[in-house]
Amino acid sequence: MKIDAKIPSGSIAEKWSKHKFNLKLVNPANKRKYDIIVVGTGLAGASAAASLGELGYNVKAFCYQDSPRRAHSIAAQGGINAAKNYMNDGDSVYRLFYDTVKGGDYRAREANVYRLAEVSNNIIDQCVAQGVPFAREYGGLLSNRSFGGAQVSRTFYARGQTGQQLLLGAYSALSRMIAAGKVKMYPRTEMLDVVLVDGKARGIITRNMVTGAIESHSAHAVVLATGGYGNVFFLSTNAMGCNASAAWRAHRKGALFSNPCFTQIHPTCIPVHGDQQSKLTLMSESLRNDGRVWVPRTTELAEKVRKGVLKANDLPEEDRDYYLERIYPSFGNLVPRDVASRNAKYVCDEGRGVGETGLAVYLDFRDAIKRDGVNTIKAKYGNLFQMYEKITDDDPYKVPMMIYPAVHYTMGGLWVDYNLMTTIPGLYAAGECNFSDHGANRLGASALMQGLADGYFVIPYTIGDYLAGIGQAKVDTSHNAFKEAEAEVKKRIDTLLNVKGTKTVDQYHKELGKLMWDYCGMARNAEGLKFAKAEIQKLRQEYWQNVKLLGTNEEMNMTLEKALRVADFMELGELMVDDALMREESCGGHFREEHQTEEGEAKRDDENFAFVAAWEYKGENKPAELHKEELVFENVKLTQRSYK
């Protein structure tokens, strides 16, 4: 298989406009003759489905929740970037582009990132027109803040609920198209396979999660917007239902999967409290604008704190190590996520961690409260402080918060070309489920931007070019390809239901998650990765012989839903390990202990690894084949990232 990213020629600033002009168009009167399936109704899916409906296509949209409004985009707190330069602090499309490529540690495609920065401004206009209540200044204009390592204030936000408000905006546009009959919505419906006819994506197989009915849906093109795969790790900040199945099934049918090992571990999450925990909660990164991160200066002091002999507030200034400020004087507490996370791990590994488990560091607002007063801090972070207190029973106005890194976002995903098409013709991937814009590390407030860019402003253009080329003829769901795919799905379900083993799905998921976290988490090495690979293979074999499911397919069966997802997580987990093992360098969120600078920073190898890894599925129990898309940097100069 040869991969072609189809990056348009010309200077970076004109690529997208030129490309849009060169794309074939579908005549307005003909659009209604085309059917498009959109799987997922998060920011990427809802915006795509609504925009495609507005253009006149017939859209079918799917989500696993009971309503499209509940996709996990809803949980994003912090904000969304745009290059509006409303603050007059020197921001520009070029700077946003530059920061994003650099932040991603030079493993993203320049052309895609530039386009993202370019359409970022349209996104804000779109959302405001929909009635998204962004934060405003007293003069009535929009307010911005600086976020996650950016040196300009370009982040738009709606209190601590930015994702919710953006999603409800997209959901309202989607609802309008549902009412207009242009989108048919299928909630509580899970996609279990993609169907190819003559090598092109022509539909999907779904399971109705209320009745268990296995159904076929046919279309001229399929858009996957099914989110990230962080739940491979069992514990993450993702919602319980987030899964990789749609993307993984597409991968098995021929879509290459890129950079699976690029996962983001977010530095500011509430630490794990015990072995009954089901998920982790993110505390918005915006807290690092005012909170100072520290641990006790010595292991002895930390030990006393853990035992409760000393309280955090008892420690005098000289016994506190504000390690981010010390190591990175110019960025301080605002270093990018990968750097902040790794340093938290180091200090805890040294035995200077706090909290019951020793796996936590302080995020302290004492000085900010002293400087700005309680009311200012309350106005900025009140809801976050309240959330923290509800979960931990501690009052962050009085005692420092405790935080620890947790799996949060997956930069890897389905490989897509500049048009966001995967290697399966007619199959597109948008939002977190593609790999495209964040390289090896995503900057704060850029995933919301990417999801909406893909859905509102990229797919609606690029999909027309494809449709104009394939003709209007429909494929009926009685076609053999659908029947075969349905039979395959049913067989998989029956096999799982009939194992009737002894261990629950959750137990397997936890074991997989622990392997991934321990060996393919914040720091990785060849030995550990090889060990993990062997263990995952064993676990997967055991799963199919010993998993215990109850009930039948023909009813609401949440264990069956989960069992199908965990089966796919296991396969994907193995590919993540392969990818991490192959990438003999450190970059962004991928930290190979063998490859670090003397100061313990990630050491890239641009000579040998400035490429996108794109893995091809070769069949059950066969090693995946690696393809490389070389990354060409014509605008941004590759340097060692330095945040000192």
Add this chain to the structure above:
Amino acid sequence: MEKGRTYTLKIWRQNNSSSKGAFKTYTIENISPGSSFLEMLDILNNELEAKGEDPVHFDHDCREGICGMCSLFVNGRPHGPEEEITACQLHMRSFKDGETIVIEPWRAKAFPVIKDLVVDRSAFDRIIQAGGFISVNTGPLPDANEIPIPKQNADLAMDAAACIGCGACVAACKNASAMLFVSAKVSQLALLPQGNAERKRRALAMVDQMDQEGFGACSNTGACAAECPKGIDLTNIARLNREYLTASFAGAE
């Protein structure tokens, strides 16, 4: 660490929408006070599965109080005993060791039970589809800063927009009215200049859809706002009433 606690759980079990449900009693032990309420149910389900019994079905997803998926009626109150949180944000420290906890689904004609504690809330989606949007297509639009919006109005709109569509207001109301939910969306859009053009049609259409879905009438008891996890205020209902009256007098568009 505090030692684990024991609880008696009385949980509504119902196979599907057409079967008759009933309470079933379970005992659960060794629960840490720091566990969330839903983690406690996970533990119960793991135990049930290990014994070969059908796990208790309940809706949940984000587990951080924002998706609006969780919908448990706990000890006679939607989302349980604490103020302004969802069931997924509830922790076991809110329940005394040895306590009996009664768990039911939302009960309302417009929210039929699907299985156990899972109900069908698609009526809410249909109300939004009737008019809970501003009709703008994707495309080049005026610059976002072209229309300044007074901060107070933007803040009030945000207060209303915080609704998570969970349905607790309906479950709390003796008439199963959806007025708080509808008023939150109508208010958000009525408070913003962008929402002005469709203001009248919106209020009429959404209220009409609400009636068609079989939600009850509002008799101003305020039970909804008292149980709303997002603190949606009763003033929104007053605003909806005003919007609706003005629109009715004017005749839509």
